[in-house]
Amino acid sequence: MIEADEDRADAFFHALADRTRRDILRRVLAGEHSVTALAASYPMSFAAVQKHVAVLERAGLLSKRRQGREQLASGDVEALRSVASMLTELEDVWRGRIARIDELIQED
DSSP states (O other), rough: OOOOHHHHHHHHHHHHHHHHHHHHHHHHHHSSSEEEHHHHHHSSSSEEEEEEEEHHTTSSEEEEEEEEEEEEEEEEEHHHHHHHHHHHHHHHHHHHHHHHHHHHHOOO
């Protein structure tokens, strides 16, 4: 992977490492939500939810648009597919290593 891909992977996995951010992502993948409505769903301040949304936005997992005074957030399915693709690549590497270990064991 080139450096930009590695940076993108870091941003994805940092964003997904938090339970609240994963829940926010699930909600906005199901449909557009205002940040205000999202904040009402969690036992934390509006500012804390805004920060979680900002992390997801920086990672490219959601986007925001303004409608009047509200900020509306929606999930990016293609970005999530990119995360899944990264995980599949990692799985393929490990499966290859396991297969090689099996071969070495059978050689003895």
